[in-house]
Amino acid sequence: MQFHLNGFKPGNYQVPDAARKPNPIPPIQDLPSEVDVLIIGTGPAGLTMARQMSEFADIKTCIVDMAPGPLLFGRADGISCRTIEIMEAFNSSEMVVKETYHLMQNTFWEPDAANPKNIKRTHKIADARAGLSEFTHGIVNQARLHELLLDGMSNSITNLRPHYSRELVDMQIDESLTLDLNAHPITATFKRTDDAVADLVETVNARFVVGSDGGRSRVRKSLGITLEGDTANKAWGVMDILLNTDFPDIRVKSFIQSKDHGAVMTIPREGGYLIRFYVEMDQMHQGTRASDIKVTEQDLIAKAQKIFHPYILDVKEVAWWSIYSVGQRLADRFDNRPAGSSDDIIPRVFVSGDACHTHSPKGGWGLNTSLPDTFNLGWKIAAVLQGKSEPKLLDTYSTERRKVARQLIDADRELSKLVATRPSAGGASDEAKVDTAKIEAFMKRQSGFVSGTSIEYFPSYICTGQENQHLATGYKIGQRFHSAEATRVADGRSQHLGHLVKADGRWRVFLFGGAQNPIDTTSAAYQFIDFLANSISSPVLKYTPKGLDIDAVIDTYAVFQQRDLSMHDLHGYLWPTKGKYGLRDYEKVFHGQDGNDVYDLRGIDRSSGCVVIVRPDQHIASILPVTSHAEVSKFFEVFMIGQT
Known part of the structure; x- marks a missing residue:
């Protein structure tokens, strides 16, 4: 999508530039008591x-x-x-x-050894976050x-x-x-x-x-x-601008280090025209706030133009700008x-x-x-x-x-040191140089944290079962439930399993069946489903208030290896009656896909299968063997309240 061609306009990007207007200030109503x-x-x-x-x-x-x-x-x-x-x-x-705007590449620029007053691209690399999710990091x-x-x-x-x-x-x-x-x-x-x-x-x-x-x-x-x-000791200017330039990487995220004037980081913005600039300022005195620094957007533009030499920055509009300080607290x-x-x-x-x-x-x-x-x-x-x-x-x-x-805080402290000129802009060139290779290495090493996909919570009663991690090595307990596609049995549609975990307060139980056919009443998968549906110890029955749908508190999904399944041959719990009319829900059972099989992608044990319990915030709470009925009950007993 392209917008902001004739000037920056906030609001709903589904509305054309010419017609887009900011939402009006809403009327004021009394606060509830x-x-x-x-x-x-x-x-x-x-x-x-x-x-x-x-x-x-x-x-x-x-x-x-x-x-x-x-x-x-x-x-x-x-x-x-x-x-x-x-x-x-x-x-x-x-x-x-x-x-x-999807960030696909990073470039790194340093002073040209042959002419240090000019900058020169050292290398261009793919964004390190690619492939960590079905989604792409964007702006x-x-x-x-x-x-x-x-x-x-x-x-x-x-x-x-x-x-x-x-x-x-x-x-x-x-x-x-x-x-x-x-x-x-x-x-x-x-x-x-x-x-x-x-x-x-x-x-x-x-x-x-x-x-x-x-x-x-x-x-x-x-x-x-x-x-x-740490309190802040370094200031940066930030501005969103519309400009014309002959800088070849203006639509690529770039780290730019000059010899004498400091550093700039550029990030292409949504719409195809807008660019964000982070412009390095000087060291700050102790006790100084960013708001105390007396500069204008024209000062930021002038400094950026010096850093970009010999390239031309012809700024047409500054949509927004500010000064901020670096401090990690x-x-x-x-x-x-x-x-x-x-x-x-x-x-x-x-x-x-x-x-x-x-x-x-x-x-x-x-x-x-x-x-x-x-x-x-x-x-x-x-x-x-x-x-x-x-x-x-x-x-x-x-x-x-x-x-x-x-x-x-620790990662930001490290990055701030890497992208900031030392000891200050305008210092000796051997001291002022930013090591772009170290920035690149940092971004690769921290790619999971930067993307948010490797955030992991400590073991606790809602992050447990680490002894069973081998049953699904690609579903790290404590991290988010890494989505993968599977095929819905009822209609053959491809579905991202992670997209089933909505922000509605419900827990999810994902059953990944083993080698046995789930239609076989003696199979571990069938027995597990029957336990959830009928056992006096079932957490589904214990914690679901009477009169609500069977999946109102704990929502169950099943993924099987067998491809020739029919919904009507499976346990009725997997296609339950719900709602006012008792209509059947046919969207709870899946099988793997050729060449993109969730069992292979997430390291699931094909022989035994496993049970993955997913929290309402999409983080994995536990992994258990399919036969561990009592352990599933004990997991929920620790913190949930039985309903009458």
Whole structure:
């Protein structure tokens, strides 16, 4: 898709440039006085949390922000493979894939040895993230991703919409009520910031609060949570521009190092014309903020033009620009519980995204780490509020996501050193040189982390069964369920198995059958299905409330090696009756594909098969033998609540 030809215009890219207009600022409505979940901040983390909560009609959610309306432009632009997988869970990946600019190559430029005042390409390589997912790393305006999440919220069963122009001025927690899940122990006070009713105060009582309100988070400060780590000592300018140039790699991601003027990183943007420039600035004095640096977009352009010599940069329009500083800081805790709290203390307030981890934007990790923060948290809060899971499930958010944030901080610190001139732009050339070979090696080594596909949670009661990893070596316990295609038995359609795991709070059980025919009632696969369908110990029967569909809590799918199966010969649990009329669901059984077989792709034991339990956030919770009926029951018993 091509757009922005005659100037940058934010909004829905499905609307032609000439007709596209930003969404109008929504009308202001009163805040509710009492909610189950209060979300503060409408960045990627806040909107992802709200998008999940919008799926649950029995959970009352409110999301607020200081801004007068939705984001229009700027900020993050990189959309990782894993983020698009999450958007698929919200049924929005098709639009993301269609509109993003796919990064397929990287180039590296250094001073020309024959004429050091000029830059010269040293090499061009394929992007290291290729092949890690069915999706490709892409570039799109963060505001467009926000818009897709907002549309999903608005069109959900709850018709959830943000409340803008609200500034959090105070938050109090009544500690005497935190162990009572039915209580609303948190009182949040907001001040209206719109011109119509400035300074009007509103109060919201909540059962849970999620602070996704950025690097200067008031939620974090109200909890006394500190950010630990390095303060910024380097500034970079960032700008999205429309330009004409004779630089040959303008539509390829490029790392450019000059002899005397510092470095630039360029990223081609969506639409075919827009380009993002990261321009290296000078060292910052201790205590200086990026906002204190007195430069203009023209200063950034002038410096970039020097770095690109002998190539011409004729900038026609600056769509957005800013100055940011590089600093890596991590919150000492991700919820309101004091350090060292016992397991019986229920966390009631959480921080996510930039509110608990800050870093530079060059690695593209901000949005792509913030969004999975609340994708991890949302289903857990929903399960506790709905009485499906024990409150201790909430403890796992901080444990799992703080580990990821620590990895992010370490990786960003390393990358920031690699792409920044040392000790400062304009220093001696032997000290100022950026080693592009080391950048290339870093990107290859960190490709799984950069893409989000290798994020792995520690072993716990919701990441267990490591002793059975050999049964499916390509499904790493703790990592996301790596999708692969299979053929649906009922109609022969090819289906990505990972796309079956939607963000609806349900657990998934994938049965990969062994060598025995699943029609044979003595086969391990048939016996496992019969156990789920009929056993008094079945977690499906134990945790599904009476009157709901059989897959309302635990959704089961089967993949078999046999190709000549008929749905009507299989156990009835695999094509269950559902809904108002008891209609049959024919979309739960698959077999492998020639030349692209999931058993081969994911290292599944063909003789015995296996059972893969997948969490609502698409991460693999456990791998078990098909014969391990009792172990499947024990897995869910640890944290789920039986339904009557």
